[in-house]
Amino acid sequence: MVYIKGELDLAAAEQFQRAVEPLANDATKLLVIHLDELTYIDSTGIGMLVALLKTRKKQGARFAIENVPPKVQRLFDLTGVSYFFSEANDTTERIGGQS
């Protein structure tokens, strides 16, 4: 489980990649990203989450995004990524991931 706190923007990109990469590459474990405390996201952050999803999918590894604040959800909806994230969450649940 990964909790993202604060702003997931261009300034935070490197730190995020560094923190998440080792977890992303471990296909044996379920990866859940919690967004409760995310105060800001833009296309940079959304791009990073989509990239993460692609990595996980390619490995056939489980991935879910949870506790999305309303203003973040709104941007997910606008940009069309909600579709992919909810699909990933469904799959993860189907194969028995628990948060």
Place this chain on the structure above:
Amino acid sequence: MVYIKGELDLAAAEQFQRAVEPLANDATKLLVIHLDELTYIDSTGIGMLVALLKTRKKQGARFAIENVPPKVQRLFDLTGVSYFFSEANDTTERIGGQS
């Protein structure tokens, strides 16, 4: 009793004067200024409080400043107004003001 919330700066000066003037001129009542929720003050705000104190003193009216946050107290000390304010508070207590 008057509670000052937010910033007591140049931008707030007019609003402060308008709100406090009628109370300042009523010498029969004790005037207590509560600063718990004051987030910012500078020389403008300090000047307004000193002016208020002078008005009250001239009328022989009771006046006290209470619940001063540490960072505000620091500015009161630096500028030398603490002396006048604590004197006013003492006088007010001596003549039996209750907060």
Place this chain on the structure above:
Amino acid sequence: MKEHETVVQLSIPADAQFIDIARLTLYGLAAKMGFSYEEIEDMKVAVSEACNNAVLHAYNGRRGMIHLRFEMSADALAIVIKDEGKGFDYKQVAKQAAPLSAKPIEDVKIGGLGLFLMEALMDDVSVTTADGTEVRLTKFRHRGEGEHAHECISPSSVQEQA
């Protein structure tokens, strides 16, 4: 500068570290003008997208600045985000500004969402690429009356209790 317009300007290095400073200033001004929380959040993202682009695409890794100009009028806040970088073919790029479509995730290309989000989140977007890039983002105030930008808020409040 138009009549009845109040202007604030901010220049920051074209470096990701400083984009949050642009957001802070935007927040302060938009709150002063009485925009809602949602409107302010929308503007924050749009302005950041324009800044992100200046950081990522304008200067090819060389040092440069981003100049922001906040134009406050009775009926709108316009934010102009300008760099002195290499510019780009806006007409061409604008055609591709769209959300991700529902295709298999493997085929989804990341990126290209910035201009789309600006369009989606602001009331008006215009881009000039004559001398670097200048993005102009406008949000109208949905209040009807033509009152002055200044009159609506004071940062402080005095509460009396008898």
Place this chain on the structure above:
Amino acid sequence: MKEHETVVQLSIPADAQFIDIARLTLYGLAAKMGFSYEEIEDMKVAVSEACNNAVLHAYNGRRGMIHLRFEMSADALAIVIKDEGKGFDYKQVAKQAAPLSAKPIEDVKIGGLGLFLMEALMDDVSVTTADGTEVRLTKFRHRGEGEHAHECISPSSVQEQA
């Protein structure tokens, strides 16, 4: 501009309503540089005092701007607050910059605390009145090492829990 110096600039109308925008920007930059809460509060007051003076004394009621320049270096944050107003005799005024003395309250003159507070709250204050007024306020970083301004904070944090 010196080497290893990062500069942010902000221009606001010389109007009391906008001084909080200067404080917001100052806060964002000083926090990024790792200054303590107390140091930031001190700088907020000092910068506001300089802005207050530009609003009150520089333009004689005419419209004008205040230009702020934030110079971030490894060892200090300097804030230059400039107006294009009428200037004043700094040497003369500086002599009178002092806290209120313990005389009867009836004799206390209100005012004249601005320059005193700037001196008291900053590590260095210099004033030039050649073409309007330019106040330069400096706060040193008490950290010893000469590390870069950027390295110390990232606004975001990622927390893992296995």
